[in-house]
Amino acid sequence: MKGTSKTPSFNLRVVLNETGIKPDTLRAWERRYGLPLPERSAGGHRLYSQYDIETIKWLMARQDEGLRINRAVKLWRSIEAGGQDPLVEMPLKIPHEGAVTPVQVSGASLVEMRGEWIRACKDFDEKRSELILAQAFATNSVETVCIEILRKGLSQIGSQWYEGEVTVQQEHFASTQAIRKLDALLSAAPPPTRDRTILVACPPIEDHIFPPLLITLFLRRRGWNVIYLGANVPQDHLDESIEAISPDLVIMTAMQLYTAANLKQVAHFLADKGVLLGYGGLIFTILPSLIEIIPGYYLGDSLDLVVQEAEKLLTDPPRLSSTAPPSAEYQQAFESFIKALPDINAYMWDVINQNGMELGHLEIANEYLARDIKAALKLGDIGFAGEELSWIEALIENRNVPQENLRKYMNYYQQALEKYLDERGKPIIEWAQMMTNSA
Numbered sequence: 075m076k077g078t079s080k081t082p083s084f085n086l087r088v089v090l091n092e093t094g095i096k097p098d099t100l101r102a103w104e105r106r107y108g109l110p111l112p113e114r115s116a117g118g119h120r121l122y123s124q125y126d127i128e129t130i131k132w133l134m135a136r137q138d139e140g141l142r143i144n145r146a147v148k149l150w151r152s153i154e155a156g157g158q159d160p161l162v163e164m165p166l167k168i169p170h171e172g173a174v175t176p177v178q179v180s181g182a183s184l185v186e187m188r189g190e191w192i193r194a195c196k197d198f199d200e201k202r203s204e205l206i207l208a209q210a211f212a213t214n215s216v217e218t219v220c221i222e223i224l225r226k227g228l229s230q231i232g233s234q235w236y237e238g239e240v241t242v243q244q245e246h247f248a249s250t251q252a253i254r255k256l257d258a259l260l261s262a263a264p265p266p267t268r269d270r271t272i273l274v275a276c277p278p279i280e281d282h283i284f285p286p287l288l289i290t291l292f293l294r295r296r297g298w299n300v301i302y303l304g305a306n307v308p309q310d311h312l313d314e315s316i317e318a319i320s321p322d323l324v325i326m327t328a329m330q331l332y333t334a335a336n337l338k339q340v341a342h343f344l345a346d347k348g349v350l351l352g353y354g355g356l357i358f359t360i361l362p363s364l365i366e367i368i369p370g371y372y373l374g375d376s377l378d379l380v381v382q383e384a385e386k387l388l389t390d391p392p393r394l395s396s397t398a399p400p401s402a403e404y405q406q407a408f409e410s411f412i413k414a415l416p417d418i419n420a421y422m423w424d425v426i427n428q429n430g431m432e433l434g435h436l437e438i439a440n441e442y443l444a445r446d447i448k449a450a451l452k453l454g455d456i457g458f459a460g461e462e463l464s465w466i467e468a469l470i471e472n473r474n475v476p477q478e479n480l481r482k483y484m485n486y487y488q489q490a491l492e493k494y495l496d497e498r499g500k501p502i503i504e505w506a507q508m509m510t511n512s513a
Contacts (some may be wrong), residue, residue: 078123078124078125078128078161079123079124079125080123080124080125080126081123081124082112082113082121082122082123082126083121083122083123083124084121084122084123084124084126084127085119085120085121085122086119086120086122086360087356087360088122088127088233089122089126089127089130090356090359090360091229091230091232091233092127092131092230092233093127093130093131093134094134094226094229095130095134096359096375096376097359097360097362097375098375100130103130103133103143103147107143107144107147109129109133109147109150110122110126110129110130111126112126116508116511117457117460117508117509119460125161128161128166129150129160129161131166132150132160132161132164132166133146133147133150135166136149184210184214184218184219184222184223185222187206187209187210187223188222188223188226188227188230190202190206191203191206191207191210191223191227192227192230192231192248194206195227195231195244195247195248195251196231196240196244196248198243198244198247200251203251204251206223207219207223207224207255210223216259216291216295217292217295217378220256220259220288220291220292221377221378224252224255224256224284224288225284225288225377227248227252228248228249228252228284231244231245231248232245249284252284253283253284253287256284256287256288256291257287259291260287260290260291260294260302263291263294263295264294264295264297266294266297266298266299266300267297268297268298268299269299270298270299270322270323270388271298271299271300271301271319271320271321271322271323272293272298272299272300272301272321272322272323272324272325272384272388273300273301273303273315273316273319273321273323273324273325274286274289274290274293274300274301274302274303274324274325274326275302275303275304275307275312275315275324275325275326276303276304276305276306276307276326276327276328276333277307277326277328277333277336277337277340278306278307278308278309278333278336278339278340279306279332279333279336280305280306280327280328280329280330280333280336280337281305281306282305282327282329283304283305285327285329285354285355285377286302286304286325286326286327287302288377289325289327289377289380289381289384290302292378292380292381293381293384296381296385301315301319301321303315309339309340309343312340312343313343316344316347316349321349322350322388323350323351323352323384323387323388324344324349324350324351324352325351325352325353325354325373325380325384326340326351326352326353327353327354327355328353328355328357328358329355329356329357330356330357331357331361331446331449331450331453331458331459332445332446332448332449333355333357334355334357334358334364334368334449334453335448335449335450335452335453337353337368338367338368338369338452338453339452341353341368341369341370342369342397344370345369345370350371350387350388350391351369351370351371352370352371352372352373352380352383352384352387353368353370353371353372353373354372354373354374354375354377354380358372358375359375361458363455364453364458366397367397367398367453367454368397369397371383371387371391371392398454399454400451400452400453400454401454403501404451404454404456404501405451406498407451407456407498407499407500407501407502408448408451408452409498410495410496410498410499410502411444411447411448411451411495411499411502412448413496414491414494414495414496414499415444417490417493417494418444418487418490418491418494419440419444421486421489421490421493421494422440422486422487422490425486425489425490426483426486429482439483439487443459443487446458446459447459447502451501451502456501456502456505457505459505460505460509484506484509484510485510487506487510488503488506488507488510491503491506
């Protein structure tokens with residue numbers, strides 16, 4: 075691990091995807107042991123280096139070998155005290171990426187199988203992908219393979235796409251392979267043995283279907299009658315399904331900020347109807363404070379524990395606390411932003427063209443930034459958009475867009491907001507000024 079960068083460049087989302095660690099565990103390590111020790115952005119968000127990420131992987135590997143975390147940290151410190159780098163003295167065993175012919179996976183560990191499955195997907199080798207999964211399912215439970223190979227494998231591929239190491243086509247191929255396998259497993263699931271019904275769906279505009287599909291599979295294998303509605307379920311269609319099905323529980327997942335805002339709207343709708351809602355998704359591990367403003371029951375950070383949490387809800391649902399709507403100030407800011415958005419977008423493209431900026435992937439920013447500002451306002455805290463903005467910035471930087479162009483872009487966007495928002499848009503302008511200064 076010589077030369078591993080210690081420059082703080084990655085936000086919490088990247089760390090979670092890259093390592094698979096739970097956010098509560100990571101925070102506990104930082105608090106108790108000071109390892110890793112991330113820096114903070116001007117907005118107060120944690121920023122991690124590649125060295126921090128490798129440190130987390132190193133500690134997790136020691137745990138896999140049987141060490142408790144306190145002893146793993148003690149080992150790390152003792153190696154450092156001897157003037158050595160633990161990542162160099164005890165390097166992680168990483169499967170060789172350059173092999174043309176895949177190694178035989180029979181009898182291999184789940185970690186090795188996951189590495190081979192990832193390579194098969196990156197090579198668009200459908201036959202090899204299916205063979206690896208068949209061998210994994212032959213020697214492990216369905217739940218274990220789905221979590222350790224499919225879910226973690228997709229997470230690793232997603233991180234590699236984020237870092238510019240995997241193409242969109244490779245990521246889509248892997249997702250297709252995983253979802254097709256879940257569909258086959260669902261088709262083979264036994265009929266329900268319990269008389270209560272669970273409805274699983276994605277909120278409006280949410281297209282990530284792997285988590286709800288996996289939840290559906292796990293619940294069906296536990297005997298529950300589960301009806302899966304799929305991606306991007308509009309609220310009126312959900313209303314029709316609830317009227318027809320009368321579910322005992324609705325489960326929904328949101329992966330990004332803007333779909334969490336849509337989930338909040340659906341959650342209020344379900345609460346008014348007296349329908350029990352359980353929810354989860356990656357965005358809630360990144361921004362735990364979101365949990366406090368969604369009127370439903372959070373199912374936890376881990377997909378493999380969702381079934382137990384759902385069963386607890388059906389057995390003994392806790393009392394649902396009320397959540398306050400966004401302030402009048404935020405509602406007015408939202409209206410101001412929606413009115414000005416066409417002019418803001420036109421201004422951005424004009425100024426980009428006039429300055430001859432070669433922005434590459436910066437075209438993503440217009441769509442994402444507007445989307446996340448609207449979501450943050452709906453959720454009642456413009457600061458939520460800051461975490462998503464840091465994700466966008468890192469995504470663009472990983473595509474080799476010059477930092478100077480990114481700073482120019484943020485400055486121009488601030489100018490557009492100041493030019494076209496009326497006095498009601500003050501919260502957005504103040505937020506943009508802070509983010510521009512920290513870019």
